[in-house]
Amino acid sequence: MAMNTDQLSPELFQPAEREQGAEEAVSRKRLSYWQDVRRRFVSNKGAMIGLLLIVIIGVMSLVGPLMNDFTYSDQNTDMMNISPFEKIEGDYWLGTDHLGRDLWTRIWYGAGISLLIAIIAASLDLVVGVTYGAISGYMGGKVDDWMQRLVEVLVGVPQLVVIILLLIWLEPGIFAIALALALTGWVNMSRIVRAQMLKLKSQEYVLAARTLGANTRRMLTKHMIPNVMGPVIITLMFTIPNAIFFEAFLGFIGLGLRPPQASLGVLLNDGYQMLQLYPYQCLLPATVLSLLMFSFNLLGDGLRDALDPKLRQ
Amino acid sequence: MGRFVLKRLIYMVITLWLIATITFFLMHNLPGSPLQNEEKLPPELKEIILKEYGLDKPLPVQYVNYLGNLITGDLGNSYKYDGRKVTDMIMDGFSASATLGVQAISFGVVVGLILGCVAALRRGTWIDSGATVLSVLGVSIPSFVLGALLSYYVGVELQWLPPALWEGWEYTILPSLALSFLVIAQIARYVRTEMLEVLGQDYIKTAKAKGLGRPAVIIRHALRNALIPAITIMAPLTVALLTGTLVIEQIFAIPGMGYMFVDSIQTNDFTAIMGVTMFYSFLLVVSIFIVDILYGIIDPRIRLTGAKE
Numbered sequence: 001m002a003m004n005t006d007q008l009s010p011e012l013f014q015p016a017e018r019e020q021g022a023e024e025a026v027s028r029k030r031l032s033y034w035q036d037v038r039r040r041f042v043s044n045k046g047a048m049i050g051l052l053l054i055v056i057i058g059v060m061s062l063v064g065p066l067m068n069d070f071t072y073s074d075q076n077t078d079m080m081n082i083s084p085f086e087k088i089e090g091d092y093w094l095g096t097d098h099l100g101r102d103l104w105t106r107i108w109y110g111a112g113i114s115l116l117i118a119i120i121a122a123s124l125d126l127v128v129g130v131t132y133g134a135i136s137g138y139m140g141g142k143v144d145d146w147m148q149r150l151v152e153v154l155v156g157v158p159q160l161v162v163i164i165l166l167l168i169w170l171e172p173g174i175f176a177i178a179l180a181l182a183l184t185g186w187v188n189m190s191r192i193v194r195a196q197m198l199k200l201k202s203q204e205y206v207l208a209a210r211t212l213g214a215n216t217r218r219m220l221t222k223h224m225i226p227n228v229m230g231p232v233i234i235t236l237m238f239t240i241p242n243a244i245f246f247e248a249f250l251g252f253i254g255l256g257l258r259p260p261q262a263s264l265g266v267l268l269n270d271g272y273q274m275l276q277l278y279p280y281q282c283l284l285p286a287t288v289l290s291l292l293m294f295s296f297n298l299l300g301d302g303l304r305d306a307l308d309p310k311l312r313q
Numbered sequence: 314m315g316r317f318v319l320k321r322l323i324y325m326v327i328t329l330w331l332i333a334t335i336t337f338f339l340m341h342n343l344p345g346s347p348l349q350n351e352e353k354l355p356p357e358l359k360e361i362i363l364k365e366y367g368l369d370k371p372l373p374v375q376y377v378n379y380l381g382n383l384i385t386g387d388l389g390n391s392y393k394y395d396g397r398k399v400t401d402m403i404m405d406g407f408s409a410s411a412t413l414g415v416q417a418i419s420f421g422v423v424v425g426l427i428l429g430c431v432a433a434l435r436r437g438t439w440i441d442s443g444a445t446v447l448s449v450l451g452v453s454i455p456s457f458v459l460g461a462l463l464s465y466y467v468g469v470e471l472q473w474l475p476p477a478l479w480e481g482w483e484y485t486i487l488p489s490l491a492l493s494f495l496v497i498a499q500i501a502r503y504v505r506t507e508m509l510e511v512l513g514q515d516y517i518k519t520a521k522a523k524g525l526g527r528p529a530v531i532i533r534h535a536l537r538n539a540l541i542p543a544i545t546i547m548a549p550l551t552v553a554l555l556t557g558t559l560v561i562e563q564i565f566a567i568p569g570m571g572y573m574f575v576d577s578i579q580t581n582d583f584t585a586i587m588g589v590t591m592f593y594s595f596l597l598v599v600s601i602f603i604v605d606i607l608y609g610i611i612d613p614r615i616r617l618t619g620a621k622e
Contacts, residue, residue, distance in 0.1 A: 156328035
């Protein structure tokens with residue numbers, strides 16, 4: 001390959017003009033960590049579907065029971081076990097149950113109660129777990145040692161056993177169920193927060209803040225807690241479907257809310273008794289329950305991927 | 314290693330003692346009494362009954378007796394069924410529950426492994442998306458919903474398999490299937506993530522470069538390493554399966570431990586509740602212990618941090 005050197009004039013090899021500061025300029029829009037998380041979260045189809053479904057079910061649980069004239073406990077013995085496919089006068093959109101109660105109202109009301117229980121349980125988890133984990137991880141040393149001893153023991157106590165025992169003891173109600181769930185749930189949360197704290201403590205910026213004279217309160221609120229948020233949010237997102245599941249489970253073994261109260265678990269149990277004769281009474285709450293748990297799991301997966309710094313581009 | 318095992322063992326004993334204590338005091342502060350129709354009972358008869366069950370002694374004495382009996386494996390007599398020992402009741406139900414659990418776990422692990430591997434190897438294809446959706450569904454649909462549907466559609470409508478009862482192997486298929494769905498989902502999920510991680514490692518490239526066949530690379534190098542972290546989910550899976558059997562046994566009318574437990578809750582059979590609670594806790598705590606030890610053997614990092622103090 002003979003190269004024609006005549007065609008290559010020296011002018012071609014002049015250095016490009018250098019603009020002052022051009023190489024320092026950022027070519028792509030600068031994204032903070034949270035902006036990047038948002039971008040990745042929004043582009044995740046599964047997570048968006050999950051979020052949408054949660055919003056729909058959440059709104060319906062508030063609005064749904066008000067959309068017709070029945071309340072969750074109204075009984076009408078002339079209108080028992082009406083299937084949603086039967087055409088009858090009246091506004092029983094999803095039919096009625098074995099006591100002639102409107103299923104549409106009861107399902108949305110029940111979904112609301114289930115969500116409420118899950119949210120109370122998750123909030124309790126959050127407050128207790130984050131506080132415990134943060135103190136333990138931040139203080140370190142002897143305090144951490146003793147606090148972790150307790151956690152080591154508690155972590156071995158099966159959730160199932162504690163919840164069942166507590167509900168035999170307490171009168172099952174919304175708060176009792178949430179409390180029973182939180183009593184075992186916070187341990188997991190505290191472990192995650194502590195692990196994060198330990199990791200953060202050895203980072204340079206924390207040392208820098210300390211050197212500049214930040215006090216404990218400022219250290220915790222400005223530096224530690226915002227950086228622990230990611231794993232906490234993920235844990236929370238998986239706590240909620242777990243709580244919904246346990247509530248339904250308790251309803252099924254007869255430790256759920258007392259009638260005429262409704263939750264998805266109670267509805268499932270009622271519906272299950274009629275499964276052979278009127279399958280819709282079981283299928284409808286089962287669908288809502290499964291959809292709700294499915295959405296939270298999708299959302300949790302999406303958030304986990306979005307919050308994972310390893311996947312940041 | 315010895316220190317690590319000893320430490321875990323001590324925690325295990327403390328945990329069990331804690332559960333036993335909580336159970337005991339909760340049960341003794343329950344509203345209601347184990348005696349049926351207490352008001353109608355003549356006082357002298359009541360005294361005899363209380364003495365028979367050791368309920369006339371002061372609480373601390375009862376507590377010490379209870380702990381002493383626990384250590385020897387004596388869980389007391391049932392309040393509900395006259396003269397039946399709780400230990401015997403548990404043992405009667407245990408075989409049915411264990412059959413269900415073992416079948417669900419073995420089937421679930423095998424299917425989950427295959428599904429997870431195929432999904433990882435065919436990443437981004439419809440097989441992968443299908444497996445992902447299936448595993449999210451499996452985690453989301455509670456086993457009792459699935460059990461009820463299977464019992465009704467496969468058992469009652471199609472009549473392919475018996476919808477309930479416990480009279481032979483074909484009776485175990487539907488309940489085991491309902492339980493195994495969660496196992497399949499969890500294992501598939503975990504194996505997929507781990508396989509993807511391992512397949513990107515340099516030693517896989519080395520294995521391919523030195524001319525190993527695809528099956529050898531996948532099974533001997535990738536899968537074996539991907540399975541190590543998967544052991545950790547065995548403990549929570551055991552817990553989930555036990556929870557599942559409680560309701561699955563109700564749905565399929567299986568005379569297992571879970572059935573008996575729910576029955577004892579509904580009839581205020583305190584000794585039975587306490588007995589099953591302790592038995593469940595024992596099973597779970599021991600399974601967590603075994604998983605911890607296994608993991609410590611396989612991954613030395615865990616052992617080191619565990620024994621540092």
